[in-house]
Each structure stands twice: as structure tokens, then as C-alpha cells.
Amino acid sequence: MIQLQGVSKHFGPVVALNPTDLNFEERQTTVLIGPSGCGKSTILRLIIGLLEPSTGRIRFDGTFIAPETILQLRRRMGYVIQEGGLFPHLTARQNILLLPTHLGRPREEMQSRLVELSELARLPQDSLSRYPMELSGGQRQRVSLIRALMLKPDVLLLDEPLAALDPMVRASLQTELKAVFQHLKQTVVLVTHGMAEAAYLGDKIVLLRQGSIVQAGTFADLRDRPVDSFVSEFINAQRRLVLS
Amino acid sequence: MLASPAGGATQRVVVGSKKFTESYVLGEIAKRVLEENGIPAAHRQGMGGTIILWEALTQGAITSYPEYTGTIREEILKTRGPTSLERMRQELATRGIGVTGELGFNNTYALVMRRERARRLGIVTISDLRKHPELVVGVTHEFLERKDGWKPLAERYGLKMRDVRGIDHALGYVALANGTIDLKDAYSTDAKIAENDLVVLEDDLGFFPQYHAVFLYRLDADPRVPAALRRMEGTLSDARMIQLNASAEQTKDYSLAASLYFRERGTQRPASLAANIARWTARHLLLVGVSLLFSIVIGIPLGIWASRPGFISQLILGTTGLVQTIPSLALLALLVSIPALGISPLTAIIALVLYGLLPIVRNTATGIQDIAVPLRESAAALGLEPRAQLFRIFLPMASRSILGGIKTSAVISVGTATLAALIGAGGLGEPIISGLNLNDHATILEGAIPAAVLAFVVQIAFDGLDRLLIPKGLRLRANRG
Ligand SMILES: Nc1ncnc2c1ncn2[C@@H]1O[C@H](COP(=O)(O)OP(=O)(O)O)[C@@H](O)[C@H]1O
Ligand SMILES: [Mg+2]
Numbered sequence: 001m002i003q004l005q006g007v008s009k010h011f012g013p014v015v016a017l018n019p020t021d022l023n024f025e026e027r028q029t030t031v032l033i034g035p036s037g038c039g040k041s042t043i044l045r046l047i048i049g050l051l052e053p054s055t056g057r058i059r060f061d062g063t064f065i066a067p068e069t070i071l072q073l074r075r076r077m078g079y080v081i082q083e084g085g086l087f088p089h090l091t092a093r094q095n096i097l098l099l100p101t102h103l104g105r106p107r108e109e110m111q112s113r114l115v116e117l118s119e120l121a122r123l124p125q126d127s128l129s130r131y132p133m134e135l136s137g138g139q140r141q142r143v144s145l146i147r148a149l150m151l152k153p154d155v156l157l158l159d160e161p162l163a164a165l166d167p168m169v170r171a172s173l174q175t176e177l178k179a180v181f182q183h184l185k186q187t188v189v190l191v192t193h194g195m196a197e198a199a200y201l202g203d204k205i206v207l208l209r210q211g212s213i214v215q216a217g218t219f220a221d222l223r224d225r226p227v228d229s230f231v232s233e234f235i236n237a238q239r240r241l242v243l244s
Numbered sequence: 245m246l247a248s249p250a251g252g253a254t255q256r257v258v259v260g261s262k263k264f265t266e267s268y269v270l271g272e273i274a275k276r277v278l279e280e281n282g283i284p285a286a287h288r289q290g291m292g293g294t295i296i297l298w299e300a301l302t303q304g305a306i307t308s309y310p311e312y313t314g315t316i317r318e319e320i321l322k323t324r325g326p327t328s329l330e331r332m333r334q335e336l337a338t339r340g341i342g343v344t345g346e347l348g349f350n351n352t353y354a355l356v357m358r359r360e361r362a363r364r365l366g367i368v369t370i371s372d373l374r375k376h377p378e379l380v381v382g383v384t385h386e387f388l389e390r391k392d393g394w395k396p397l398a399e400r401y402g403l404k405m406r407d408v409r410g411i412d413h414a415l416g417y418v419a420l421a422n423g424t425i426d427l428k429d430a431y432s433t434d435a436k437i438a439e440n441d442l443v444v445l446e447d448d449l450g451f452f453p454q455y456h457a458v459f460l461y462r463l464d465a466d467p468r469v470p471a472a473l474r475r476m477e478g479t480l481s482d483a484r485m486i487q488l489n490a491s492a493e494q495t496k497d498y499s500l501a502a503s504l505y506f507r508e509r510g511t512q513r514p515a516s517l518a519a520n521i522a523r524w525t526a527r528h529l530l531l532v533g534v535s536l537l538f539s540i541v542i543g544i545p546l547g548i549w550a551s552r553p554g555f556i557s558q559l560i561l562g563t564t565g566l567v568q569t570i571p572s573l574a575l576l577a578l579l580v581s582i583p584a585l586g587i588s589p590l591t592a593i594i595a596l597v598l599y600g601l602l603p604i605v606r607n608t609a610t611g612i613q614d615i616a617v618p619l620r621e622s623a624a625a626l627g628l629e630p631r632a633q634l635f636r637i638f639l640p641m642a643s644r645s646i647l648g649g650i651k652t653s654a655v656i657s658v659g660t661a662t663l664a665a666l667i668g669a670g671g672l673g674e675p676i677i678s679g680l681n682l683n684d685h686a687t688i689l690e691g692a693i694p695a696a697v698l699a700f701v702v703q704i705a706f707d708g709l710d711r712l713l714i715p716k717g718l719r720l721r722a723n724r725g
Contacts, residue, residue, distance in 0.1 A: 048625045075627035085622030089640045089715035098636065099626050131717035
């Protein structure tokens with residue numbers, strides 16, 4: 001679905017991502033994980049074209065990402081960030097329908113899609129007429145998720161979507177995310193810093209450190225066959241946190 | 245043969261006047277004389293000083309205005325030494341301007357002091373001032389700069405006053421009365437001289453040129469115009485002019501004073517105060533409204549442009565900021581000196597537009613810049629093209645800031661528009677400026693109070709507009725949870 005070919009990114013002297021090759025498979029949830037500042041968000045932002053690679057190139061379903069192609073490609077991606085990125089002057093419904101309306105998609109079709117997705121994401125109907133300021137953090141992330149899924153994107157890019165939520169809300173949203181991904185057979189790239197979340201949601205886990213991939217594989221691969229001590233330490237550190 | 249094709253023959257006859265009582269009265273008399281001779285005429289009162297009136301005349305904004313021979317010689321033709329009226333007439337004709345014969349009185353400049361103070365110091369002539377360099381001099385800005393004004397006078401008489409200030413003519417009399425200043429310039433036919441018990445210091449060296457009143461007119465005007473104006477030649481003695489000036493200042497009614505000239509009572513009832521205020525306010529609102537509209541139409545795109553980082557942004561914000569540091573009077577004078585603009589309501593509107601630009605440009609730019617980065621990125625990541633991002637996301641989100649800028653601009657404009665009256669564009673500045681000239685507080689308030697009320701109403705109206713135009717989602721407080 002998405003291929004990074006020798007992609008790197010630096011900001012002046014700061015290297016955010018070393019030259020990297022990475023494939024994101026269709027219908028899989030790939031989790032990017034690693035310590036803060038290791039380049040996880042940079043990868044997502046390169047894919048959706050908020051950043052341009054310093055070297056290398058990115059292929060999206062056969063098309064190279066470039067200034068001329070990015071607008072059309074973005075409409076085939078969904079993007080959810082930590083604080084939701086909802087526009088405060090629009091209600092939840094207006095936020096969700098902004099792009100479909102702008103592109104002139106059929107109203108009825110969008111309406112039924114909206115109903116279907118709000119049930120899937122367990123968003124109460126009456127929240128749709130509220131403004132972002134009037135929603136709880138969990139509801140905001142649900143709205144943001146629905147907005148990202150409206151046009152049946154080829155890929156869903158999630159940048160720590162649950163990081164700012166209470167543990168209870170986060171747990172229930174994790175369950176719902178998994179249900180949504182499976183139901184829609186969605187291709188997902190998820191950034192998180194929680195190993196438990198990665199293990200629960202990810203088909204494939206990519207562990208990064210200082211702009212480079214350390215190991216990529218299933219959770220079992222990383223747990224049972226760590227390539228170096230950093231991998232096992234990273235997994236164990238998170239376990240200790242869970243147990244303490 | 246002299247009439248140019250674009251000449252005034254077909255245009256409405258407009259008489260202008262300078263910004264002091266005598267000129268108002270003469271302008272009003274000329275208007276009446278013209279009308280009595282079957283020429284419909286308008287009077288644009290108190291347009292400004294010599295330069296403004298002369299430019300208005302040569303540019304064709306007015307047909308005629310009262311002037312003084314001394315001023316024509318010193319300020320307009322800029323010749324030195326005595327020149328006959330006949331020589332001036334020839335010189336003026338080369339510029340397309342004609343001049344009537346003398347109206348009679350000689351309104352020369354004079355230096356005046358309070359009678360009692362002059363007596364105590366033993367001052368009778370201007371030469372006597374040499375012994376009193378401690379006296380405070382307060383003269384009009386025009387007199388300060390004139391070629392027959394303060395500096396050459398002081399040089400000629402060897403005066404060494406340490407404290408010389410520029411002060412408005414009417415306010416100068418107040419300053420003289422309360423002792424803030426000791427000495428000021430006056431016109432010899434000024435009614436205030438007798439009214440305030442002042443003495444005219446004798447011009448013992450014969451410094452001041454003769455200031456005989458005449459009318460200047462455009463040579464391409466309807467030939468009946470000079471014919472009618474000439475009927476006023478020799479009809480106004482010094483005493484008569486002082487009397488008319490005094491009447492104008494006491495009644496605050498120039499047409500009444502002009503009527504005295506015709507030895508008849510004013511037949512027209514003056515318009516009621518309410519009707520006047522309504523007329524001034526409507527005119528004021530028109531000036532503010534039109535200029536605000538242009539400020540918005542120009543300011544918002546400039547603000548959007550300035551919201552992007554870089555050199556252009558600095559340039560736009562810097563330039564609009566610079567315009568605002570120019571004093572409003574100076575900006576008006578600057579614009580008036582552009583031949584294509586001159587004395588016209590358009591000039592006033594351009595000045596108001598320029599003044600109103602900065603708050604709108606700045607608030608539009610900062611309103612957009614203040615949108616949080618994650619939201620800007622979300623707008624792009626969603627797949628909206630830049631135009632849609634601007635109209636659907638950035639501008640609505642910046643609406644509070646932009647409206648705030650428009651409100652500031654409107655309130656500033658209501659205040660600044662009072663200056664429009666200086667160049668004859670009307671509005672609530674009209675009574676304020678005549679009131680200042682006459683030193684009449686009641687007349688000033690007739691303009692100042694409605695202007696203040698208007699600013700307040702504009703403020704309230706915009707607060708209401710906030711509720712209408714700012715999206716509800718932006719007016720909510722954060723909800724926890
Ligand atoms: N716009 C930027 N300018 C400079 N440095 C940046 C910028 N964006 C990210 N970085 C740096 O790049 C590195 C990777 O950032 P990021 O991908 O956001 O990390 P994370 O894995 O926590 O999401 C960090 O060191 C960060 O400071
Ligand atoms: Mg990040």
C-alpha cells in the first residue's frame with residue numbers, strides 16, 4: 001500500500017529520520033513505537049505530505065507522493081491527531097461533513113455512512129450537533145475518527161490518538177478502534193508509545209530509536225527474539241510500568 | 245478666447261471662503277450678490293488657508309473666493325515690494341485668474357495686546373517691544389510662516405522674544421485674555437479687538453503690507469460672475485466690515501450678517517438645530533461608511549497576504565503602520581496637494597480609507613497567524629485546497645479578530661471624519677470647525693456630542709454584529725471531560 005524508499009528527514013542539523021525503507025501492508029495495522037522524539041510522527045507527516053522528505057521517495061498505491069499528487073492522495077487518507085484537530089467553529093456534524101460536502105458527495109450516501117460510523121464508534125447521535133468545545137475528550141476523538149473514515153480512506157493514519165485521554169476512556173476506545181479496524185478491514189498506521197496498546201492493536205510493530213528502525217515484526221517476534229538489548233529493555237520497561 | 249473647453253461656464257458657481265469670520269461673511273455676501281443677479285451659487289465655508297483656497301480656485305473646485313492684496317502679492321505671486329493692483333491683475337491673468345477692484349476696507353495684519361498690560365509696560369508701538377524679550381508671543385501658524393509674518397517682522401524690528409508659539413486664531417484670543425500669551429497677530433478689522441479691549445500696536449516702521457479685500461475668480465467663469473462681483477467694489481468701509489464681523493460673531497449666523505450688508509433682515513429662517521445635526525450626521529455616516537467599506541475590501545486581502553511569513557508581510561504591516569503615524573491633518577494636506585485629488589470629498593475618503601487600513605490588516609493577519617499549528621495542518625491533511633482552507637477554516641476562525649479590527653477602524657473613522665470638514669467634505673466636523681473659528685463652545689458641542697454618541701453607537705452596533713457574525717463554536721468556553 002505505502003512504500004518508503006530510502007526516505008530521510010532532517011531539520012537543519014537535527015536528524016528526525018535516517019534513510020529508511022519501510023512497507024505498510026494492506027488491511028494490516030502497523031504500529032510505530034519508540035521513545036519520544038524517535039521520528040514516529042515524522043513518518044506520518046511525510047506520508048500525508050505535511051513534510052517533504054530530505055532524501056528518498058514515498059509511493060502510495062503506485063503513485064509517488066509529490067506536490068502535484070498530494071491533494072488527491074490526501075483525500076484517500078484519514079488523519080487523526082492527539083487532540084483531534086476538530087475545527088472549533090463547526091459542529092461535530094459539520095466537521096465530519098466538511099470535506100464530503102466540499103467535494104459534492106451525495107448527501108444521502110454520506111448521511112447513512114455517518115450513521116453507520118457513529119454506531120461503530122459508539123458516538124451518541126446528540127453529540128453530532130455539539131461544538132468541539134462542548135464535547136468530552138473521548139467524544140472529540142470519536143468524531144475525529146469518523147471524520148477520517150467518511151470517504152472510506154485507503155489508509156488511516158493515527159498519531160497517538162488516545163494519548164490525551166483518561167485511562168478508562170482510553171481502554172474503551174482501544175476496544176472500539178480494534179472493532180472498527182476489523183469491521184472495515186482498514187489499512188492503519190498507528191503511532192503510540194504504549195507497548196500494551198501496540199500489542200493489542202498491531203499486526204506488525206515497528207520499533208524506532210533516534211530516527212532509525214531497530215526491529216520490525218509481530219509483538220511475539222519482538223518479545224521472543226529481540227535483536228538487541230534496547231528492544232527487550234523497551235518491552236520490559238513498559239511491563240514494569242504495567243505491574244507497578 | 246480665454247474660456248477653456250472644460251471651463252466653469254456650464255458648471256455651478258461655487259464661492260469658497262477661508263477659515264475665519266470675515267472670509268465667511270464675504271463669501272456669504274458674494275453668494276447672495278450672485279443669486280440676486282440670477283446666478284445660482286453655493287458657498288463652501290471655511291475651506292482652509294490661502295494655499296488650499298488658491299489650489300481649489302486654480303483646479304476649478306471653486307469659482308471665486310475673497311482674498312487680500314497683500315496676500316496675493318506675498319503668498320500667491322511671491323513678489324517683493326509694492327506692486328499695483330493693475331500689475332497683479334496682469335500677472336494673475338496668465339494663470340487664468342481674474343481679480344475685482346478693492347472692496348474698500350484694508351484688513352492689514354496687526355499685533356495686539358491687552359490694553360491694560362500694554363499701558364503698564366508702556367508699549368505703544370511695535371518698536372517698544374524691543375525692550376521686552378520676556379513677552380510670550382502666540383501667533384497663528386500661518387503668521388509664523390508667512391513672508392510678511394513673524395520672522396521677517398522680528399528681524400525688521402530687531403525683536404528677540406524667547407517664547408514664540410503657534411496657536412489657533414480663535415483660541416489665541418482666549419490665551420490672550422487669560423494671560424497665557426501677551427502678544428498675538430490679528431486682522432485690523434477683527435471684531436475681537438474692540439470686544440476684548442485690546443490695543444493695536446502702531447506699525448511705526450510701516451512693515452505690514454496693505455491688505456485690501458478683493459475677489460479672485462476664474463477667467464473662464466460665466467462673464468456675469470465678475471460683473472456681479474464687481475458690484476461690491478468700494479461698498480465696504482473699515483467700520484462697516486468691523487460691524488458685520490461683530491454681528492457674525494455675536495449671532496453665529498453668517499447669512500444674517502450678510503443680510504446686514506443688504507440692509508435687510510434675513511428672510512430665510514435658519515434651519516433648525518435638529519435638522520442641521522441630522523444633515524451633518526447623515527453626511528458623516530456616509531463618509532465613514534464608504535471609507536470603511538473600502539478599508540475592508542482592501543484591508544482583508546492585504547491582511548491575508550500579510551499573514552504569511554516573509555518580507556511581503558513586513559512590508560505590508562510596516563507601510564500601513566507608517567500611514568497611521570502621519571498626523572491626520574498632515575495626511576489631508578498631503579493628499580490635497582495631489583492635483584488629481586485636490587479639495588474634494590474623495591480626498592477625505594481616501595484619507596479615511598488609509599487611516600482605517602491598519603487595524604483591519606493587522607487583525608486579519610494576526611487572527612490567521614494565531615490559529616494553532618495542529619488545526620492548520622488538519623485543514624491541509626484533510627485534503628482541502630488552499631482556497632477552501634482559507635474560506636472554510638482560516639477566515640471563520642479569525643472572524644473575531646477581523647471584526648475587532650473593523651470595529652476599531654470604524655470608531656477611529658468616526659473621529660477622524662470630523663477633519664473632513666476642513667476640506668469642505670462636510671459632516672459633524674462642520675460645526676466643530678466653525679465653532680473653533682468663532683471660539684464658540686456651543687457650536688463646537690453641536691458637532692462634538694453627536695460625534696461622540698455616534699462612536700458609541702458604532703461600538704454597540706459592532707458588539708451586536710459579533711453575535712451575528714462570529715460562529716457560535718468560537719464563542720463557547722472550554723468544556724472539561
Ligand atoms: N518542525 C521541526 N523542526 C525541527 N525539528 C523537528 C521538527 N519536527 C520534529 N523535529 C525533531 O525531529 C525529531 C523527531 O520528531 P517526531 O517525529 O515528532 O518524534 P516522535 O517520535 O516523538 O513523534 C525530534 O527530535 C524533533 O525534535
Ligand atoms: Mg509524535
